[in-house]
Amino acid sequence: MEQRGWGLPRLLGLLALLAVQVPRSSASSYMGLWPLPLSVEMSPRLLRLSPENFHIGHDSSSTAGPSCTILQEAFRRYYDYIFGFYKWHRGPAKSHAAPELEQLLVSVVLDSQCNAFPNVSSDESYSLLVKGPVAILKANRVWGVLRGLETFSQLIYQDSYGTFTINESNIVDSPRFPHRGILIDTARHYLPVKTILKTLDAMAFNKFNVLHWHIVDDQSFPYQSITFPQLSNKGSYSLSHVYTPNDVRIVIEYARLRGIRVIPEFDTPGHAQSWGKGQKDLLTPCYHGHTQSGTFGPINPILNTTYSFLSKFFNEISTVFPDHFIHLGGDEVEFQCWESNPDIQKFMQQKGFGTDFKKLEVFYIQKLFNIISTVNKGSIVWQEVFDNNVKLQPGVVVQVWKYGDYAKEQSRVTAEGFPVLLSAPWYLDYISYGQDWVKYYNVEPLDFDGTSKQKTLVIGGEACLWGEYVDATNLTPRLWPRASAVGERLWSRQDVRSSQDAYKRLTVHRCRMVRRGVAAEPLFTGYCNHEDRV
């Protein structure tokens, strides 16, 4: 019937039975923390919380107050995560002996940045002191408060009488890497806005802070451009498979309220088939011998009209998306079509590129970089752009995605002084049977040859869920809790590595996500206490 030859899963399975069948009450709350904070001191002294009395509010010393939307929204959200799902459990438990925790007071120390967008240098550190009757959450900025509220909510559990309980504790926390991202792909399959928002919820539960929105690709162009409406009119799957300007605004604001940046990717000059439908002459006509074959290749890099189009287009993008970075793609450019086209051959001769089409690609990318600089944005590119010896401006971020020898690539890129994002080991669209999260968890992003200065250039990484086989039907269970493994790797200390310990905590965390409405799939056999309310 079922094969049992799977060593690790089986071992972990035994663990699962031990870990999960312990009633929630006696499960230590430490067990449920994900990702593990930098430093956790936990006393055995218990405090109880009652939904009627407990309150999250601003400390009088805080630079933020009730006018800070980000915090007001977060207070309400976390109150609901903590109590909302249990309302019908209210009742006795008054006679409980433990002293009560009545308040969590939040204090922002520096300028709060309430109305700002998060960026790559946003301070997400916080400290949390849980003591009766008032707990204090202190952070330099609102971003740290958001992370601290998540941690606080993870500390609370219900004992066997249903009483909300928390251990007195002292937590000091900050992330190991500043860029912790999830890539979603809305071109291979359209993802309804609701699905994207749900993903942002789950990202916040895992302290991710970047949504890398691979918004268009060969297959479809769902981004509704104000300047070039024909792009989505002609290039989307259907007129209902588009993101309107309002949809985009909703996503960006929903993300901001959770301390998450939204980085759009408009991948060129390859992966651009869908652009061609709504923008005449943008793509290169491919030739079959001396005649046009009727098919098109990458963006045509030899026409002025191309660059005036890109200039206007990216000018729009730079105002629609507030983040400093735009992802420009630059991966997997196919040269055959360029090679077949006589005008391009002529251009190559003129420019003295010989038959080295990489030089043509470099020519294109350089001009694109200039356009991006004029609109005062920073660029992120896939590793090919670096590999092809494009002269990059300082500060261009290189995303390493090719699995073979990715450590060497990290060495090379950082040796040249460029910041690196790691994705190669975290392509979550590659599924396999069993507990593959362990594989993602065991990756060490700084495990490459390089000076300590080189290591500091690794600004983080991204779990990528490409969309060839993923849409709204299976995105959530395919992403969570597998991406959670990446989340902890990017947030927690380098020496937090035990997959046995992680298994226990992640099992609890997965059930918490399910309770909060995220259909995160199981790690192994076992159950969640509130399964029926998915």
Place this chain on the structure above:
Amino acid sequence: MAGSALWFFLLLAAALAGRATALWPWPQYIQTSDLRYPIFPHNFQFQYHVSSAAQPGCSVLDEAFQRYRDLLFGSDFWHRPDPAEKQHTLEINSLVIHVATPGCDQLPSLESAENYTLTINDEQNFLFSETVWGALRGLETFSQLVWRSPEGTDVMAYSKFNVFHWHMVDDPSFPYESFTFPELTRKGSYNPATHIYTAQDVKEVIEYARLRGIRVLVEFDTPGHTQSWGPGAPGLLTPCYSGSQPSGTFGPVNPILNSTYEFMSTFFLEVSSVFPDFYLHLGGDEVDFSCWKSNPDIQDFMKKKGFGNDFKKLESFYIQTLLDIVSAYGKGYVVWQEVFDNKVKVRPDTIIQVWREEAPVSYMKELELVTNASFRALLSAPWYLNHITYGPDWEKVYMVEPLAFDGTPEQKALVIGGEACMWGEYVDSTNLVPRLWPRAGAVAERLWSSKLVTNLDFASKRLADFRCELLRRGIQAQPLNVGYCEQEFEET
């Protein structure tokens, strides 16, 4: 009021270039034309033919008519058209159903006939079938032929599966609430308050399945895979020994005690009455002998019986006693292939389910051996859908030919079908549906359609359409490849 804009109608098309290509699984025989007929929600009805054996009051068909009405028209579209808008084309205002043999209140069985003939032309709109089960399959096909103009364990029935194999309990938990042994669930389920199936749950599942022509085949796997039985049935499992001391752990069901068989006797009496299908699945797979070996009482018993060191003989002893018990209740049984491999003497009408891909022999060889011994076989080995890989793995599943083994026509006739299996180690309600559908659809067509329907391009297109149709019907079926459906899945 712009009548024509507010009411809408459906078209029944037969053009192979059109809607018929969305059929799944592909019918045994189909002949089509270009003619299209409109269908209007307000006056379309399913009708029993006057000489049909099934007449109004037939629960299976009455319910099915309701279900397919909703699937065809939804529940929102009941506007009457303006009489002035009357169409001139020939419209279809009824589908007449003729069932040849009576029987509406029965359960489907292994022998139930599911064949049907569906005729749509200028003269008649007629569905003929031997049994109500055939009528259900025909109604599904009819619903797949209908499409919208101008734009356009339900899902098991949508793909014409007809057996729900319910692997109810296993090592990790015992959710079946037994009324003779309530302690089994109380002590053996994940959570005895919530993570259980009550008698009422079971009844509802069986009736829901029956109305869709689906049998419920329950599995209570013994003597291995029974850890969860232990806490609620003291003395049932074998105590394992470490040297001369019990180690505190337990192994398979203890086959040497009379009390074991008394327990099984009572337990399966209950199961036989709760689950009406003629067949029970008795498991019998992956029995680990190490615990039996360690136990001195079992060693004594082996000597007494003259089994030597051959624990397969002990397993045989257990299974044969169990089979005698179940046979006495007038039930047939299905077992996993190990029972056959280990040469347990079983009754000739036993069904052997082949699940191992390679060992001890390839599954095709196993089918050959099983049928050569004159047993009926069910194939599952290539259809373990819980094993996932990147990409369109449904193709591999689709291309399996269950009869591609060496054997006589008589042997081939003994392969009664197969099952797509979705084992639950990594699956729960969060990911079950998208992991199962539309991949299981590939198995469904292999088991329903003609052996000659094997063109992957043709299947790929139809299966993609079928997947969109499943989405439209509210089934969270995952995509096969890049693309889209008019109606995407929406988070709730």
